[in-house]
Amino acid sequence: xxxRHDLATDPELLxxxxxxxxxxxxxxxxxxxxxDSELNAPSLLDGWSKAHVIAHVGYNARALCRLLEWAxxxxxxxxxxxxxxxxxxxxxxxxxxxxxLRNLYEHSAIHLNxxxxxxxxxAWTQQVKTAQGRTVAASETIWMRTREIWIHxxxxxxxxxxxxxxxxxxxxxxxxxxxxxxxxxxxxxxxxRDIDTGTLYGEAEGAQEISGRLPDLAAWASGRPSSGLSAxxxxxxxxxxxx
Numbered sequence: 001x002x003x004r005h006d007l008a009t010d011p012e013l014l015x016x017x018x019x020x021x022x023x024x025x026x027x028x029x030x031x032x033x034x035x036d037s038e039l040n041a042p043s044l045l046d047g048w049s050k051a052h053v054i055a056h057v058g059y060n061a062r063a064l065c066r067l068l069e070w071a072x073x074x075x076x077x078x079x080x081x082x083x084x085x086x087x088x089x090x091x092x093x094x095x096x097x098x099x100x101l102r103n104l105y106e107h108s109a110i111h112l113n114x115x116x117x118x119x120x121x122x123a124w125t126q127q128v129k130t131a132q133g134r135t136v137a138a139s140e141t142i143w144m145r146t147r148e149i150w151i152h153x154x155x156x157x158x159x160x161x162x163x164x165x166x167x168x169x170x171x172x173x174x175x176x177x178x179x180x181x182x183x184x185x186x187x188x189x190x191x192x193r194d195i196d197t198g199t200l201y202g203e204a205e206g207a208q209e210i211s212g213r214l215p216d217l218a219a220w221a222s223g224r225p226s227s228g229l230s231a232x233x234x235x236x237x238x239x240x241x242x243x
Contacts, residue, residue: 007120016142017116019166023149024109027057030158031105036098044155044224048094053155054105055093059086060148061108063131064141068115071126071138079131086131112145147173151222162215162224170218171199177221177242178202186240192217210236 008014031054039051048056063079063086070077080086093104124139150165151173162170174192178201181187191207193200194214201217210217212229220226221239229236 006117008116008124009121010124013124013139013142016139016146019169020142020146020149021113022166023146023153023169024113026160026164027149027153027156028106028109030153030156030160031102034156034158038158039098039101042157044157048155050156050158051094051096051101052090053152054101055096056090057148057152058101058104058108059089059093061105061112061145064145065108065112065115067128067130067141068112068119068123068138070128071123072115072119074126078129083131116142143172147176151224154219154224162219162226163213165215165218167214170214173218174201174214174221177218177239180242181240190240192221208232208234 006014006017008017034050039054040049042048043050043053045053066077066079069075080089093101096104119138124137126138127135128138128141129135130140130144146169150169153160154162154165165173178187178190178192181190181202188203189207191200191202191204191209193209193211194217195211196213199214201221209232210220210229211232212220212226216226216228220229220236222242223239
């Protein structure tokens with residue numbers, strides 16, 4: 001999705017917007033390749049069909065629009081009224097007919113892009129609150145959407161893989177995941193090593209070291225199917241919960 005006349009001027013922010021827009025186009029392409037007959041087939045997420053994934057991605061865009069409206073107006077506008085309502089929304093969306101489901105994704109993605117485009121520099125630093133209760137700058141909505149759109153394109157199980165996700169996204173994703181593990185007291189004793197660059201993620205002292213290529217490490221750490229990983233001792237068990 002191409003941006004027109006972004007009000008933002010910060011080069012790093014504009015680069016981040018370019019990455020998330022590329023992810024939006026990628027997800028849209030994988031969705032368009034899915035025939036209607038496969039929308040109710042299982043996704044890579046336990047208990048969710050592909051329709052659940054599409055509905056979630058659509059409603060997530062709407063939720064992020066609410067945060068941007070909060071940043072632009074100063075009027076508090078939470079992502080969701082409650083976790084229960086969020087889940088109910090997704091379950092309802094998964095029952096939509098194929099045309100309505102595809103429209104939900106397309107229209108919500110366009111709306112979010114317009115909100116980003118029309119957000120001026122001063123609003124990007126305004127504080128908003130995520131569904132998990134974290135207080136963040138409005139600029140964080142870009143990363144929140146980036147990880148959603150790229151990962152869930154893979155979850156559609158329609159030929160996309162983590163190797164198609166940009167390396168800078170995978171790098172930040174692994175830093176995000178291992179940081180979350182540390183905050184929650186999970187994943188202690190796990191060190192991830194990118195065999196191509198030598199980059200390390202996670203706990204370094206007395207750790208089980210899991211090695212592999214960056215896409216395989218990111219797939220494993222985010223709870224998706226992975227291959228090509230090895231451990232310096234023991235076996236590679238399923239990763240700790242992330243979100």
